[in-house]
Amino acid sequence: MSLAGVAQILVYLAILIAITKPMGLFMARLFQGERTFLHPVLRPLEKLTYKLCGVREDAEQRWTQYTASLLSFSVFSFLFAYVLQRAQGHLPLNPQNFGTPVMPPDLAFNTAVSFVTNTNWQSYSGESTMSNLVQMAALTVQNFASGAAGVAVAIAVVRGFARVQFKTLGNFWVDLTRATLYLFLPLSLVGALFLCSQGVVQNFHPNTVAKTVEGAAQTIPQGPVASQEAIKMVGTNGGGFFNANSSHPFENPTPLTNFVQMIMIFCIPAGLTYTFGKMVGDTRQGWALFGAASVLFVAGVIVCYAAEQAGNPMLSKLGVESHATATQSGGNMEGKEVRFGIATSALFATITTDASCGAINGVHDSFTPLGGLVPLFNIMTGEVIFGGVGAGLYGLVLYAILAVFIAGLMVGRTPEYLGKKIEQKEVKMAMLALVATAASILVFSAISAVIPFAKDSYFNPPGAAIANLTNPGAHGFSEMLYAFVSGTGNNGSAFAGLNANTPWYNLTIGLAMLIGRFLFLIPLLAAAGSLAAKKKLATTSGTFPTHGPLFIGLLVGTILIVGALTFFPALSLGPLVEHFLMWS
């Protein structure tokens, strides 16, 4: 590991710590209905939105009503995105004349689900499939809406702990509107202008055809990239305008944009930990969650960076220089951009999978087995290492419930968290969320590993589901496992190497995305509804403190143990066996 590489990681961490409090404070004020510095400009727009949509700002909802609002919003979002994709050939803003045949029903289903669930898994190649209208009205709009829905749910879960003997968790439509107007729109606007200043394209031009030095014709895609790029990062969506995502120079042109994009991914999830502390009346509780996430984040970066810098011993045996020198980076540079290097590629891969972002600036499939295991394991934890916008916080809270439950079992005392008794219902709900997501990953991966299809069948034209893999053996299994981990985790990054654009994978990964989103957050909202109705217990000498290093250690241990116990057998068949084979 180089000094410059380590310094970049430390600077990143320092900036993250610095922005956590102001971001968290702003969001706490916003969602508690207090005035912020953006109110003079945006409050009239907020009121107009409520008026047009018939929303009563002061009408509170029970957790079931809150969930019903979320589900109905998601159904209509899905239908809107689906229809727009299927009809793109008959709609304007389509300079490339993309028709309906490039967007078959299974792909439209997968893509609509993908953007509604904040996953942004892309079975399609944006520049050769989607019209500008679809990119903007379906995909970019969903980048805002699905991110805002995630934040709304997280805030409702926080209210579950903050409120005492309440039957309600807030109003979904109000939370959704505030998250979109005050949070995502301003951040995206500033982010898009910054990206434009660095060279990210933003236009409605048809593709440019250029003549190369050798005389060949090269098609250079154009489009409204910067506007999608900004919300893609801030909303931890990750779906790029181009197939190459943030490794494409039109999406991520300079090392500075690369660094800022990484900050954009974590700014809201990290800030939400402070918002949590502020809203429950003890900011130390928020810093404890921040601390646990930071420990896991730093550990992931170190393992990934070290593995990538160590390179491939099989190449070293052939005489390839794998140590960093003044003229080359050494290590494993396959699939990485030279302008970003190993350190920021490893950092980007860790951040994008800690959060549910899924943007990539290097090919995870080309990482070393251990380097690739880090993104895979990050998503397997449920993306609670800061996590996605909102989703990370409610995932962390789920693990906190489990951690205090385990601590309670160890000392023989009814567990409490933030003065609320953690009883049967909360633990049942936490387990339901964990079991549903783990089952989705493991069952879909297992079926895909063995299911036979006839060649040229509708569901999988290449034949058996494993015929879509580029690599055989352990690496091929990792490619398939990663697809379902990424789908269920609502991450959206691809290991690559798997041709997922067939009806089988479009359907199963689509279902995995739905399960990972809704069967995770519904139990959490149920637990929040139950907690909000409870009394707050007084702190006594027997109360387990949940703001100190002991709790942070317990929380980190719970996340690692649950993740490892659930997925160790699958990881053994993939990256672990590949690692030992490489070094044998």
Add this chain to the structure above:
Amino acid sequence: MLKLALMLDTLYVLIAVTFFAACWAFTKACDRL
């Protein structure tokens, strides 16, 4: 060809809508737990 495409559209939309309906049933079940 158009008929097949319409059938497939119906199938995939139905799958999604059924999932969301099942989510609502799951919500009610969680409420009763």
